[in-house]
Amino acid sequence: MDNRFFATYAPAKLNLFLELLGKRGDGYHELETVMSPVSLCDYISVRPNTESGLKLSLLLIGLGKSPHTVPQIPTDERNLAVKAWRAIELIAKAHSEIDAGVSIEIHKRIPTEAGLGGASSNAAAALQLANVYYNLKLSTTQLSEIAARLGSDVPFFLQGGSGLCRGRGEVVTPLRCGGNLWFVILKPQQGFSTSEVYRHAVLAAQAEPVQPMLKAWRSGDVRLIGRSMFNRLQQAAHVLGDWVDRARFEFSRVQCHGHQLSGSGSSYFGLFARRIQAMRAAKLLQGRLPQVDCYVCTALNRLSNLNSKKRIAASMYG
Secondary structure (H helix, E strand, O other), X not given: OOOOOEEEEEEEEEEEEEEEEEEOOOOOEEEEEEEEEEEEEXXXXXXXXXXXXXXXXXXXXXXXXXXXXXXXXXXXXXXXXXXXXHHHHHHHHHHOOOOOEEEEEEEEOOOOOOOOOHHHHHHHHHHHHHHHHOOOOOOHHHHHHHHHHHOOOHHHHHHXXXXXXXXXXXXXXXXXXXXXXXXXXXXXXXXXXXXXXXXXOOOOOOOOOOHHHHHHXXXXXXXXHHHHOEEOHHHHHHOOOOHHHHHHHHHHOOOXXXXXXXXXXXXXXXXEOOHHHHHHHHHHHHHHOXXXXXXXXXXXXXXXXXXXXXXXXXXXXX
């Protein structure tokens, strides 16, 4: 009897800085972004099953007041985690015959269409789990090459901490934040289409420099980080509805060091120096926006932090 069982956390991400540098020949934008994984995480487990083939199941927890987004998560070959597993499975089959089936279960907490990278994080976790499951011992470099073919954010999640991402997002330079950061994330019922937001994006004549954010990030000075936050896509997302204006107004009424859209949205977040400050702000924001999902989480600076129960401290407020 095969009792193998492997599991890991797959964190969400926040974009503290995001600038568009130009349009590429492949249709993507050349970008520069500083991202941090946070303790709002999905949990992914893998085990053999008695049937042949790959079976993916979702356990939907903590998705709050936006149940209409759940049917948009496929469990078939369209799912990015399934595509990731298949990529590793193909390599494994080249080395040995594989007959036994595999069950993947995702405990889903990260909301969809939110700019939080849930699908990409799930894919990165699936790559890592499949590598261990089939005992292939592929290097991070080899996994990153596969990850880049799956999606722009997948290589970022493989390296396990904050990073400066360039190209279309797949060129990752690891960063270390010098301090502890806390966030309050608001996710409205409305989701934003990434392609639609990028379609409305307007390139600036002069790009916003990333160097102030890099300096602030390495110092860990929360005030400097807050002042250096920037997202070029926020103005583009603004045209999709009044959510960005509403979130910006509500965060201006609480004491945070900075606030903005994450990625292409629709999640909007604020930065805090301490957990107690973030919890107080979350209470106020949830009271003013009762139909919006509200999460309190902390930055994850190293991969070792990711699988520590003490660090997986994300909570949904309300």
